[in-house]
Amino acid sequence: DGGITQSPKYLFRKEGQNVTLSCEQNLNHDAMYWYRQDPGQGLRLIYYSQIVNDFQKGDIAEGYSVSREKKESFPLTVTSAQKNPTAFYLCASSIGGTSYEQYFGPGTRLTVT
Amino acid sequence: DAKTTQPTSMDCAEGRAANLPCNHSTISGNEYVYWYRQIHSQGPQYIIHGLKNNETNEMASLIITEDRKSSTLILPHATLRDTAVYYCIVRVAGLYNFNKFYFGSGTKLNVKP
Numbered sequence: 001d002g003g004i005t006q007s008p009k010y011l012f013r014k015e016g017q018n019v020t021l022s023c024e025q026n027l028n029h030d031a032m033y034w035y036r037q038d039p040g041q042g043l044r045l046i047y048y049s050q051i052v053n054d055f056q057k058g059d060i061a062e063g064y065s066v067s068r069e070k071k072e073s074f075p076l077t078v079t080s081a082q083k084n085p086t087a088f089y090l091c092a093s094s095i096g097g098t099s100y101e102q103y104f105g106p107g108t109r110l111t112v113t
Numbered sequence: 114d115a116k117t118t119q120p121t122s123m124d125c126a127e128g129r130a131a132n133l134p135c136n137h138s139t140i141s142g143n144e145y146v147y148w149y150r151q152i153h154s155q156g157p158q159y160i161i162h163g164l165k166n167n168e169t170n171e172m173a174s175l176i177i178t179e180d181r182k183s184s185t186l187i188l189p190h191a192t193l194r195d196t197a198v199y200y201c202i203v204r205v206a207g208l209y210n211f212n213k214f215y216f217g218s219g220t221k222l223n224v225k226p
Contacts, residue, residue: 004156042200042216042217042218043157045213045214045215090156100145100159101159102157102159102214104155104156104157106155106156107156109154
């Protein structure tokens with residue numbers, strides 16, 4: 001089955017530690033995205049990538065980093081510079097950057113204490 | 114991108130039509146209206162989109178007013194599984210325009226038995 005996988009579903013870390021969230025897709029999509037969602041709020045765009053080896057900052061990129069070395073993978077690193085890292089993180093992909101439909105993964109809930 | 118305004122929450126009886134309104138009074142001529150929904154703790158799911166004509170697919174219908182300043186998403190026979198947050202998004206789409214969606218707070222639809 002084609003789709004997007006994010007692992008793990010729940011992640012716990014101590015403050016000051018970097019943590020990497022994985023996102024893999026087997027849909028052969030060119031574009032991939034990372035969003036952050038806080039309780040009761042909408043989604044905010046962290047980073048996006050339209051093609052391999054290229055990515056752009058979204059609205060709230062500070063304290064985060066990404067890489068896009070392979071078409072199917074777009075990992076997100078939450079660094080210790082991110083002031084409030086506890087959130088629900090969602091990865092998405094689309095056929096291209098102009099596609100109207102984004103496909104979302106199940107999300108990773110990160111808790112930092 | 115044009116801003117959208119949606120009610121915070123709505124109730125609907127199971128089996129009845131759910132009509133979710135969205136105001137986008139500053140919409141431009143080349144901006145599309147998209148609808149996504151997010152079931153609790155899952156990633157958003159694409160529902161439908163349109164420019165000026167009414168649209169229908171297997172999930173819903175989209176009615177856009179003639180002046181395009183507002184639209185309504187219609188779920189013809191709501192079920193308990195339609196309980197979710199519904200996002201109305203306005204975005205320019207085109208070959209050279211990257212689809213950076215803005216997911217606001219949306220409307221929480223509660224379908225009741």
